[in-house]
Amino acid sequence: MSAKHPGFSTLAIHAGASPDAATGARATPIYQTSSFVFDDVDHAASLFGLQAFGNIYTRIGNPTNAVLEERVAALEGGTAALAVASGHAAEFLTFHCLMQPGDEFIAAKKLYGGSINQFNNAYKNFGWNVVWADSDDPSTFEAALTERTKAIFIESIANPGGVIVDIEAIAKIAKKANIPLIVDNTMATPYLIKPFEFGADIVIHSLTKFLGGHGNSIGGILVDGGSFNWVGDKRYPMLSAPRPEYNGMVLGETFGNFAFAIAARVLSLRDLGPALSPFNAFLLLTGIETLPLRMQRHCDNALTVATHLSTHAAIDWVNYPGLPGDRYHNLAKRYSPKGSGAVFTIGLKGGYQAGVKLVTNLKLFSHLANIGDTRSLVIHPASTTHKQLTDAQRSAAGAGSEVVRLSIGIEDAADIIADLDQALAA
Amino acid sequence: MSNIDPASWGLNTLAVHAGASPCPATGARITPIYQTNGFVFDDLDHGADIFNLKRAGFSYSRGANPTTAALERRIAALEGGTGAIAVASGQSALLLIVSTLCATGDRYVSANRIFGGSLSLSKRLESRFGIGVDWAAPTAADIEAVIGPKTRGIFIESVINPTGEVVDLPGIAAVAKKHNIPLVVDNTLATPALLRPIEHGADIVWHSASKFLAGSGQAIGGLIVDGGSFNFAGDGRFDLISGPWAEYDNLVIPDAYPKTAFMTACRLIGLREFGPGMAATTAFLILMGCETLPLRMRKHCENAEALAAHLAAHPAIDAVSLPSLPTSPNHNLARAVCPDGLGSIFVVTLRGGEPGARSALKQLKLFSHLVNIGETKSLVSHPASTTHRTLTADEREAFGISGGTLRISVGLEDIADLTADWDQALAA
Numbered sequence: 001m002s003a004k005h006p007g008f009s010t011l012a013i014h015a016g017a018s019p020d021a022a023t024g025a026r027a028t029p030i031y032q033t034s035s036f037v038f039d040d041v042d043h044a045a046s047l048f049g050l051q052a053f054g055n056i057y058t059r060i061g062n063p064t065n066a067v068l069e070e071r072v073a074a075l076e077g078g079t080a081a082l083a084v085a086s087g088h089a090a091e092f093l094t095f096h097c098l099m100q101p102g103d104e105f106i107a108a109k110k111l112y113g114g115s116i117n118q119f120n121n122a123y124k125n126f127g128w129n130v131v132w133a134d135s136d137d138p139s140t141f142e143a144a145l146t147e148r149t150k151a152i153f154i155e156s157i158a159n160p161g162g163v164i165v166d167i168e169a170i171a172k173i174a175k176k177a178n179i180p181l182i183v184d185n186t187m188a189t190p191y192l193i194k195p196f197e198f199g200a201d202i203v204i205h206s207l208t209k210f211l212g213g214h215g216n217s218i219g220g221i222l223v224d225g226g227s228f229n230w231v232g233d234k235r236y237p238m239l240s241a242p243r244p245e246y247n248g249m250v251l252g253e254t255f256g257n258f259a260f261a262i263a264a265r266v267l268s269l270r271d272l273g274p275a276l277s278p279f280n281a282f283l284l285l286t287g288i289e290t291l292p293l294r295m296q297r298h299c300d301n302a303l304t305v306a307t308h309l310s311t312h313a314a315i316d317w318v319n320y321p322g323l324p325g326d327r328y329h330n331l332a333k334r335y336s337p338k339g340s341g342a343v344f345t346i347g348l349k350g351g352y353q354a355g356v357k358l359v360t361n362l363k364l365f366s367h368l369a370n371i372g373d374t375r376s377l378v379i380h381p382a383s384t385t386h387k388q389l390t391d392a393q394r395s396a397a398g399a400g401s402e403v404v405r406l407s408i409g410i411e412d413a414a415d416i417i418a419d420l421d422q423a424l425a426a
Numbered sequence: 427m428s429n430i431d432p433a434s435w436g437l438n439t440l441a442v443h444a445g446a447s448p449c450p451a452t453g454a455r456i457t458p459i460y461q462t463n464g465f466v467f468d469d470l471d472h473g474a475d476i477f478n479l480k481r482a483g484f485s486y487s488r489g490a491n492p493t494t495a496a497l498e499r500r501i502a503a504l505e506g507g508t509g510a511i512a513v514a515s516g517q518s519a520l521l522l523i524v525s526t527l528c529a530t531g532d533r534y535v536s537a538n539r540i541f542g543g544s545l546s547l548s549k550r551l552e553s554r555f556g557i558g559v560d561w562a563a564p565t566a567a568d569i570e571a572v573i574g575p576k577t578r579g580i581f582i583e584s585v586i587n588p589t590g591e592v593v594d595l596p597g598i599a600a601v602a603k604k605h606n607i608p609l610v611v612d613n614t615l616a617t618p619a620l621l622r623p624i625e626h627g628a629d630i631v632w633h634s635a636s637k638f639l640a641g642s643g644q645a646i647g648g649l650i651v652d653g654g655s656f657n658f659a660g661d662g663r664f665d666l667i668s669g670p671w672a673e674y675d676n677l678v679i680p681d682a683y684p685k686t687a688f689m690t691a692c693r694l695i696g697l698r699e700f701g702p703g704m705a706a707t708t709a710f711l712i713l714m715g716c717e718t719l720p721l722r723m724r725k726h727c728e729n730a731e732a733l734a735a736h737l738a739a740h741p742a743i744d745a746v747s748l749p750s751l752p753t754s755p756n757h758n759l760a761r762a763v764c765p766d767g768l769g770s771i772f773v774v775t776l777r778g779g780e781p782g783a784r785s786a787l788k789q790l791k792l793f794s795h796l797v798n799i800g801e802t803k804s805l806v807s808h809p810a811s812t813t814h815r816t817l818t819a820d821e822r823e824a825f826g827i828s829g830g831t832l833r834i835s836v837g838l839e840d841i842a843d844l845t846a847d848w849d850q851a852l853a854a
Contacts (some may be wrong), residue, residue, distance in 0.1 A: 006839075007839070009838060009842025010840045010843040012838075013802050013803055013837060013838060019629070019794065023794075024642055026798070038764050068650075213718075214456070214714050215455055216456045216710075222523070272752045283642075286715075289642055290641075290722060290802070290838070292838075292839070293721040294718060364439070364443070366448065368455055370455070374442045375455070389528040408716070410442060410721065411438050411442050412436030413440045415434075415435055
């Protein structure tokens with residue numbers, strides 16, 4: 001590339017990809033192969049021993065996936081990345097590298113429900129203990145620190161939308177305690193927010209959402225910021241202790257500022273196995289090419305729709321930080337000046353029944369559980385994802401009976417508004 | 427979704443939704459990739475009825491497939507047509523259209539300034555199948571001058587490859603109407619995001635979907651859209667469309683499918699008999715590309731106009747063809763016919779002639795040297811040695827192509843990176 005510092009749009013199209021050396025193919029090939037032939041016995045041995053970089057087996061690494069990894073690392077400003085089968089897998093592998101049984105991590109209370117479940121339930125089996133804090137009050141993170149705290153986990157824009165987190169304030173607490181800050185940047189994408197610029201050490205994504213963008217592939221990624229010094233830090237033996245799997249190699253020493261991404265690959269992904277299919281990686285890569293265009297349209301449409309709904313007679317409230325007067329409006333201007341994302345919640349004056357009626361009557365919106373699709377999506381948590389909870393539990397989870405979550409697509413804003421208007425009037 | 431009227435949807439909404447709805451069997455929101463050859467029949471009568479076109483359905487993916495059908499509905503909606511057919515490539519699209527309209531001994535008029543592949547195919551059809559072509563400059567007067575009694579179609583490009591100039595579509599459509607001849611428009615360089623030829627009087631529109639529609643240079647495909655506007659019924663000039671088909675119980679297509687007569691005949695001869703169908707996986711990739719088409723085309727046009735202006739002012743550049751430049755003789759017509767943008771393909775001629783072009787090609791880093799166009803990535807090629815290699819020197823001159831000419835397809839990168847790449851390449 002000619003530019004020393006290519007722009008974000010250029011990186012979205014080019015980073016990590018170059019014409020195929022074997023054939024000249026300009027689009028990244030889909031290397032839908034399980035395995036890669038070794039040159040000879042020594043080559044194989046050096047690959048297995050991490051003395052040489054190369055492809056062995058697609059569970060551990062694949063050239064199509066590698067392009068995706070380099071591209072997202074470039075967009076986030078990280079040193080390296082690891083693409084895996086889902087956002088959940090990216091979280092799981094991240095914590096697998098950091099946590100021992102009995103360890104703790106602090107997580108923001110307002111998170112994607114899937115993350116809450118994973119932390120509260122699945123991690124219990126490993127003795128990894130989550131401690132919840134309030135991202136609206138960064139001092140609660142400081143107050144939750146103990147000697148066993150190994151990480152802090154937050155979302156940049158918190159699911160189900162409408163919440164902008166003061167990343168820098170929480171990063172300061174993590175730095176002071178010398179523990180890594182993990183930021184789930186799914187809702188913002190690096191187009192809106194680059195958490196490394198605000199002090200994050202590790203960024204993770206569900207690629208399934210805005211990065212892929214078309215709702216056509218499940219995938220996740222973790223990005224190493226290269227900022228945390230693991231060397232000699234006994235709290236993180238996966239990175240600082242000699243690894244028996246690799247002849248006593250100390251990954252933090254050997255791989256320096258991308259040691260975390262390497263550890264996640266050669267210890268976690270290799271052994272736990274949630275690999276991303278190369279075909280999905282190809283679809284996600286293709287989606288990323290239009291990320292800047294899509295995200296801007298998503299945000300512009302969301303602001304138009306939120307503004308319209310904020311004065312609608314059937315709507316009690318709209319939680320969208322792009323709206324002046326919203327409690328997160330100033331944080332949005334500071335962290336996410338290009339837009340506040342495309343996912344937000346509204347409160348219906350008619351409560352539960354109005355929520356059911358709205359999702360039933362919407363035509364252009366699809367009633368489903370994903371977000372970050374080119375299509376506009378809607379869900380009424382009280383009658384679906386949070387149906388089993390009591391009213392009090394639902395309200396505490398931000399999923400009260402009157403709450404509807406919208407994920408605004410890239411259609412014409414006029415068509416989105418017309419659909420909402422007819423459904424609210426019906 | 428079927429309850430609201432897609433006719434009222436804006437282009438951005440159509441690009442995302444048209445032709446696709448959640449899978450009724452599973453709820454899947456995204457159109458499934460039906461990578462299957464055959465479709466099971468309920469019983470013998472069901473199979474027989476599908477084969478006889480007595481009921482709609484799928485039998486075998488060479489003729490029709492549910493994934494490609496979603497793409498066909500989407501492009502038909504975007505172009506404002508009545509139906510569409512997806513085929514293996516743009517070349518196949520042209521072959522199928524010509525062979526549906528023309529029998530041996532028939533003729534058609536073709537613009538003489540078209541994609542080199544179209545030019546080659548026309549010459550081949552003439553020498554191999556006796557379907558004659560009469561060349562004309564893409565103006566209403568020049569086309570009218572060569573229309574004869576055997577003319578069965580008028581073939582033009584809306585935006586000309588590789589110069590980016592725009593033809594007088596309404597004027598040419600008026601000539602076609604006056605002579606009652608179908609107007610066939612290759613809309614590859616404009617795409618329906620910029621220009622919908624059926625609104626201007628075209629009867630059949632086709633695409634190389636490999637370009638802007640797929641968008642990332644990741645799939646080869648072609649699309650044929652029936653405008654539903656030409657009345658083929660009882661017209662003996664087009665016996666394949668208007669005559670009874672013995673193979674289908676003497677089906678008379680315009681009677682059974684009055685709005686999609688051309689498309690139906692084209693599908694029967696083209697896909698069922700010739701066989702260049704589109705793979706379901708390819709259709710899926712192109713469907714995904716269509717979703718961002720309006721966003722991409724706007725940025726492609728912005729970048730192209732900015733780069734064209736930058737290069738036009740560069741001392742190493744002799745000429746830039748994009749009619750966004752006020753100095754272009756095509757400027758006013760282009761803006762009138764195609765006000766939303768002119769695409770992102772044009773040619774530049776270097777003052778340094780072929781050595782200058784050779785040097786620039788070697789130095790360009792962000793622009794890939796290859797012969798596709800219409801990708802997210804910026805591309806460059808040297809027509810005289812590749813796509814237009816087989817033309818005579820006179821033909822090349824008519825195209826405005828010399829040894830110092832480079833064709834540019836401007837991608838979606840940051841414009842500052844694109845101009846910087848050319849500046850360093852031309853300075854070297």
